[in-house]
Amino acid sequence: xxxxxxxxxxxxxxxxxxxxxxxxxxxxxxxxxxxxxxxxxxxxxxxxxxxxxxxxxxxxxxxxxxxxxxxxxxxxxxxxxxxxxxxxxxxxxxxxxxxxxxxxxxxxxxxxxxxxxxxxxxxxxxxxxxxxxxxxxxxxxxxxxxxxxxxxxxxxxxxxxxxxxxxxxxxxxxxxxxxxxxxxxxxxxxxxxxxxxxxxxxxxxxxxxxxxxxxxxxxxxxxxxxxxxxxxxxxxxxxxxxxxxxxxxxxxxxxxxxxxxxxxxxxxxxxxxxxxxxxxxxxxxxxxxxxxxxxxxxxxxxxxxxxxxxxxxxxxxxxxxxxxxxxxxxxxxxxxxxxxxxxxxxxxxxxxxxxxxxxxxxxxxxxxxx
Numbered sequence: 062x063x064x065x066x067x068x069x070x071x072x073x074x075x076x077x078x079x080x081x082x083x084x085x086x087x088x089x090x091x092x093x094x095x096x097x098x099x100x101x102x103x104x105x106x107x108x109x110x111x112x113x114x115x116x117x118x119x120x121x122x123x124x125x126x127x128x129x130x131x132x133x134x135x136x137x138x139x140x141x142x143x144x145x146x147x148x149x150x151x152x153x154x155x156x157x158x159x160x161x162x163x164x165x166x167x168x169x170x171x172x173x174x175x176x177x178x179x180x181x182x183x184x185x186x187x188x189x190x191x192x193x194x195x196x197x198x199x200x201x202x203x204x205x206x207x208x209x210x211x212x213x214x215x216x217x218x219x220x221x222x223x224x225x226x227x228x229x230x231x232x233x234x235x236x237x238x239x240x241x242x243x244x245x246x247x248x249x250x251x252x253x254x255x256x257x258x259x260x261x262x263x264x265x266x267x268x269x270x271x272x273x274x275x276x277x278x279x280x281x282x283x284x285x286x287x288x289x290x291x292x293x294x295x296x297x298x299x300x301x302x303x304x305x306x307x308x309x310x311x312x313x314x315x316x317x318x319x320x321x322x323x324x325x326x327x328x329x330x331x332x333x334x335x336x337x338x339x340x341x342x343x344x345x346x347x348x349x350x351x352x353x354x355x356x357x358x359x360x361x362x363x364x365x366x367x368x369x370x371x372x373x374x375x376x377x378x379x380x381x382x383x384x385x386x387x388x389x390x391x392x393x394x395x396x397x398x399x400x401x402x403x404x405x406x407x408x409x410x411x412x413x414x415x416x417x418x419x420x421x422x423x424x425x426x427x428x429x430x431x
Contacts, residue, residue: 064093097119103176150282152259153260157279159249160206161199187275213240217238224236262282266278355381380396393410407421411425
């Protein structure tokens with residue numbers, strides 16, 4: 062069994078330990094005690110060094126912890142050093158998650174069902190949907206608790222007691238509990254800061270519906286500062302392109318987008334009208350075959366809306382068939398009086414697709430196209 066030093070001191074970055082077992086290549090080692098946190102509960106593992114060798118992964122194996130190394134480690138009595146920058150960042154994000162989850166329960170009865178701490182941002186899923194104003198209110202309240210600098214305590218209690226946890230736990234025996242004063246009590250084995258002030262700013266950036274839940278992306282501490290700076294510079298660049306202030310930029314962008322959408326609608330309408338005119342002209346220029354049917358076959362870059370409009374316009378004339386071949390697809394259109402079933406022709410050509418007797422479209426093998 063590995064003595065997990067981080068349970069009692071998340072700020073411990075250097076320790077001595079004894080190697081009690083190793084893999085044959087000496088690159089996976091087990092210690093009698095460790096300050097390295099293994100991936101667990103949505104929080105990634107620590108990195109650092111053991112005996113001067115880089116630790117690239119830490120794995121929780123129930124009662125013991127495996128340390129995966131970049132090179133063999135032959136020593137039995139070693140010193141370990143935790144990468145403090147990564148450790149403290151994870152402490153901020155994980156404690157921030159406890160804070161945000163507690164606030165969402167307190168304000169909107171929105172329980173957290175999952176948590177993931179990523180390399181750039183973290184997210185939680187809550188079991189109900191929330192309005193944007195509710196999200197803003199939760200963010201504001203969470204930051205108020207940060208500024209209050211409430212103590213964050215770790216204690217150990219027996220599962221048989223009334224623990225008053227935010228989320229019930231199935232674990233039995235001694236339970237590690239992380240508490241935010243007068244706000245939250247959660248069973249958790251992760252690393253956490255000593256007080257909410259150390260979380261730093263908490264920034265909510267994005268929400269999306271998923272499986273009937275709401276996924277909320279958030280950042281804490283320097284992650285929040287770095288992301289806010291990047292967002293500010295991006296918005297500033299957009300503002301400069303419009304020669305506007307930051308406050309004016311959203312309205313200007315919305316107005317320009319509306320103009321673009323209207324221009325695009327006009328462009329698409331004119332493009333369709335032009336394609337239809339080409340279809341009528343092509344019909345007039347195409348002589349009927351011996352069977353009295355006017356047939357054209359074209360190679361096109363893609364089966365676009367314009368190609369379909371041209372095909373429909375061409376086959377609006379009597380006894381007509383229009384075939385368009387793209388790189389690996391085919392479109393067949395036929396007038397009702399042509400005696401041709403477009404979908405049947407598609408299937409006979411080996412096309413995989415669908416449509417009707419007057420227009421069908423599908424994919425073809427490269428050999429068929431040739």
